[in-house]
Amino acid sequence: MLLAIGELLAPFLPPPVEIFHRLFHLLQMLWLIALGFVIRHEIRHAAAVGPQLARAQWQRVAGLLVTGALFSFVGDCINADLIDFTAIIRPPTLLSIPPFAVAHVCYLAAFVLLSRPRVHGSSSRVLGFTLAAVPLLAIGIWSRVIPAEAPRMVISASLAYSFVLAAMVVGSFWVALAWGKLGAAVALGGVLFLISDALLGYFLLRARPFIAGQLIWSTYLLGQLLILRAGLLHHRVAIHTQQAPS
Template sequence: MPIMISSSDLMKAVGRSGRLVPFFKAVCVYFVVGGGAPSLSAAALKCAPVLCLLLCVLVRAHTAPQPQRWYAHCVATGLALSAAGDALLVWPQHFVAGMVAFAGAHVAYILAFGLQPRAYGAALALFAGALAYVRAVPAPAPLRALVPAYALLLAAMAWRGSARAGYQRPGALLFLLSDAILGYGLFAEPVPYNQALVMSTYYLGQLGIALSALEPARAVAAPQ
């Protein structure tokens, strides 16, 4: 089963209407003028792309039939919690609170993706990879328990997102990659072009998950 969706399919989904234009504009603005010292403006620039996706998904949730409405509401909750996490992580002293917000986002995404199909092979690979990662990249003592728990939850989200075909599959895996790069840069050694790598994979990951909620023909799992 292919893991990635072709670029032509992605462009068709994006180009179906202009609803995602604000997202792409916000991403461009972030990469041109974002970053810098912690401030409310830095937080706003960082959160803007995800908030644009959130608005699109909320509009979709308002008009969608069940179970698509349930799926869209769960994805919207995940996007809202992600935006909160983005804002908190602008200030290093709020790192733990930001992790908690993103942990909540992963729970919301898992609820959206459901528990079928099982895809035990993907589960084994992702959980084994998460355990190997936390052993190879140990967190500092104050985070020694929190980071492994977060890594396993992230792996669970990637497992459920990748279990079935759809835009959420590359989205969930890119989200996982983004956090892996971020953690390596924080706890191991500096990563060249760290911000560009982390944020580009992160925004693309969130885009894939949002697109899975925006597609009218997507087969979604009922609440479990």
């Protein structure tokens, strides 16, 4: 609801009020971070958790997801242009690459914890798929969105980031493979994050129309929400386990 209201009102905001729209975006992300903390607290105090992982492992998953969201928020603050970083680096969006890369590593670690116990029998196939898919996805997306005439720093930083992003996206599909329909939303979240970053990269050195900015943020926020919902798998599995006939 917050996302829909904010994005519908955004086109009607005059330039001096755009700062409030950016702050509203940050508020939306803070809401997701709060949701992550709620999920972690719920895991700690739940009467039952999914038997696939020990409670400590579920807590670690939730902690990694929250940490990823927090690092993402740091990147969001940089990209919100609340502070002018052009004197340090151009384009200033490059400064957001390190925190977002750390966020993807956290998400990937959570996906590994979630999927490892359930894909153990086919781990060699999963590893083979990963080794093939990550470079293909990273280079494929990067070559499409970053122009060849881009500055060397942009080319190097964006290429390195593309590999980290691709690894996270492929990892989200591990969750879908391991958990079936319950994990499909996590994979969708990874894909939406990829779409958002691909659009952001495409318009990094190009003029960005307003609608593109709205699409970048909408896919990003929804992707983050679906990724954070990975922490709810413990609840759904626990319910299914309790409802299963003995």
